[in-house]
């Protein structure tokens with residue numbers, strides 16, 4: 001007996017399968033349908049692939065073998081499998097295509113729903129898929145949205161087979177038919193053949209009834225006086241609508257315009273009935289098959305519908321029956337105010353959203369598979385949050401998905417932040433794949449650098465903190481120079497480096513994006529003299545056209561490496577600013593980027609928020625911040641400890657402004673749960689193989705006590721690039737939640753101005769503006785800026801009063817304009833622990849002027865919860881600066897005073913404690929602070 005499905009073919013209607021998956025292809029199910037049921041085509045869409053690939057393990061083997069060759073983006077991973085399926089289906093249908101001379105035998109693959117509202121991108125996507133599949137019996141599916149229609153015209157002109165999808169209204173279908181004819185006519189005009197171009201117009205059926213029926217049911221439930229009339233058209237509108245489309249198709253075929261094309265061999269664009277699986281289980285399963293049978297049409301059926309029709313369907317031509325009834329149903333639809341026009345417009349938009357939602361689920365699942373198959377090649381992240389925060393995070397992740405944050409970030413859509421110029425500052429995205437530097441040139445530079453024993457990097461903030469991570473986490477390769485980083489005006493620290501090197505055997509890397517930052521400029525002048533003015537020992541890293549570039553040219557620097565002006569300093573580590581010093585250290589740049597790439601892919605535009613390690617982290621830290629957990633506390637295992645200083649700048653300078661933001665807490669010794677307030681979010685950075693020296697048990701206690709904890713694992717040091725990128729993405733996303741521009745630093749400039757004023761006055765008068773201590777003893781002198789409110793007293797008492805102002809949710813900052821060495825760092829840590837132990841507040845510490853170019857932004861512009869102790873001392877011995885009256889020591893004191901003045905102007909409580917030359921030094925201060933916190 002002939003299959004009922006085959007009988008449809010005899011009635012002129014092609015039977016297509018609205019489904020594809022690996023199983024039906026591998027097990028020969030599709031071939032069987034072709035052979036036994038006369039199947040002549042296959043359609044897919046994002047929901048179909050989501051069902052196929054988004055669950056279970058049917059594609060695992062495919063993923064494993066694809067990713068085994070090389071890492072790839074989420075989209076490429078998905079497409080590797082989808083294209084394989086489409087090609088397999090095309091092969092199964094190829095005999096049909098050949099037998100019917102191209103009239104039928106097609107498989108459809110849909111362009112990404114994400115581009116449905118963009119003509120240019122749709123054209124690009126369609127051409128890309130066409131080339132990738134490279135089978136003559138492919139149809140690329142393009143939505144018939146207003147933006148899709150011109151794309152369809154162009155693609156037909158290009159000679160692609162197009163399945164126009166998401167058609168709901170007669171008007172949209174007419175526009176599509178017009179585009180098809182115009183595309184063919186354009187080819188004719190160019191003398192190109194049109195006889196092998198196939199197209200179908202996919203007219204959606206069941207979704208219309210589902211929508212209209214819902215309104216009908218609601219109105220009937222509410223006792224609408226027209227209930228009877230409403231019920232009379234229930235389940236009939238979609239079919240009536242389709243019948244009228246077919247009537248118009250027939251008219252169109254008779255038109256002179258079409259006839260002229262037909263005479264040149266054009267194939268009609270057949271109407272394809274899509275969405276033909278019933279959505280209301282009360283309807284007969286074959287409803288949208290039975291009523292729409294007619295010549296030159298296609299019906300694409302889900303497997304269940306196909307089985308039902310095979311089982312009990314009757315292939316009677318019904319499409320042109322009862323046209324009057326169809327007209328009546330549509331007239332009633334209008335009369336009853338069901339507004340079919342609005343419904344169909346809404347369905348197009350909803351259709352795009354529905355497919356985009358499905359694509360999100362699909363790509364999210366593929367991203368998860370990808371990460372699993374990459375294993376330790378991609379750094380891991382585990383998260384444990386308290387229920388309330390977890391709920392807020394989940395909600396935000398869903399918003400971020402629905403609002404396409406991953407894609408908008410990569411597109412540079414400023415409306416994700418404050419709608420200013422944020423989109424112009426995203427050069428770091430491309431830089432992470434090595435696109436900002438030439439690794440060949442850097443390799444040669446690395447070879448040259450081997451001629452030096454040491455390398456000294458002179459820079460601040462973004463220009464120094466990344467290189468310091470390379471120096472301390474990766475270290476120099478055998479035979480390459482040791483990298484020292486100098487980001488200070490502290491004479492002791494400069495002297496320490498100067499004493500450790502031989503200028504004749506040292507490479508100096510002067511690094512400044514703006515090329516006008518004071519500290520690297522002073523350091524350059526100092527070491528240029530020390531190196532006997534031999535420019536060949538110097539290289540510059542700077543943005544094109546900067547003052548430093550001019551100096552470097554004038555002084556005959558060996559190289560000038562250009563940065564990208566579309567990258568801000570703190571986002572520059574994966575550009576020349578990190579890579580030049582890394583190359584000097586003998587790090588293989590190409591290999592470094594390759595090792596970083598898995599995270600770049602994982603954080604891609606195509607990786608939906610919940611599956612995107614950077615976006616997800618950003619959502620967590622952003623939500624935590626706006627819910628009172630704004631002290632992001634970094635607890636790193638030994639091997640990753642140096643990463644914290646880089647991260648501090650990124651987070652603080654990006655988010656800390658307009659009274660909002662995240663206060664990063666780095667290098668605060670880990671303590672028991674009770675010393676931490678509810679304003680903390682902990683981030684544990686773990687390098688595999690590092691002994692945790694008691695950190696593990698502390699972390700377990702924190703978790704136990706319900707503190708939120710993010711644990712990031714890095715399998716090996718050379719994967720540190722992944723963390724740079726993950727945190728850059730996270731910071732940008734957190735900033736979107738906090739509601740600020742992550743790429744400016746509006747409060748840094750004020751301290752610079754205040755400092756400049758003091759230094760200029762010094763240059764004129766050879767003295768800093770005098771100041772009077774409000775309290776003094778043998779060890780310490782206390783200064784304030786403006787009105788302290790304390791009157792005078794002894795230092796111990798003032799320190800006690802100062803710290804007594806701390807309340808829960810505050811943080812205490814220790815700002816040391818002193819040498820950054822072990823002894824000072826240990827003393828600052830001890831003071832922090834003492835304050836935290838008694839006040840249960842977070843504590844931060846910075847060495848000046850380094851922190852001014854980093855966390856200083858947040859201390860001034862961020863949440864108004866900081867209380868500060870500025871620490872200075874008489875620089876001894878001091879160092880003079882070539883061509884200047886002011887010494888490094890004088891400048892450092894001026895910087896401390898300038899910063900303090902601005903903090904005070906911003907209403908932050910600050911005391912400055914000056915360590916006297918002949919007193920007990922930093923130890924005396926440590927003792928005084930500990931004593932002050934204890935009574």
Ligand SMILES: O=P(O)(O)OC[C@H]1O[C@](O)(CO)[C@@H](O)[C@@H]1O
Pocket residue numbers: 460461462463511512513514515516517520569570653745748852853854
């Ligand atoms: O690289 P540059 O232009 O010298 O800037 C150094 C640092 O100074 C700052 O501009 C702050 O003053 C940072 O944002 C930056 O990383």
Ligand SMILES: O=C[C@H](O)[C@H](O)COP(=O)(O)O
Pocket residue numbers: 018043044045047165202204206207273274275276277300
């Ligand atoms: O081309 C086929 C369409 O994408 C499909 O028929 C849509 O069906 P649905 O409305 O059941 O999702």
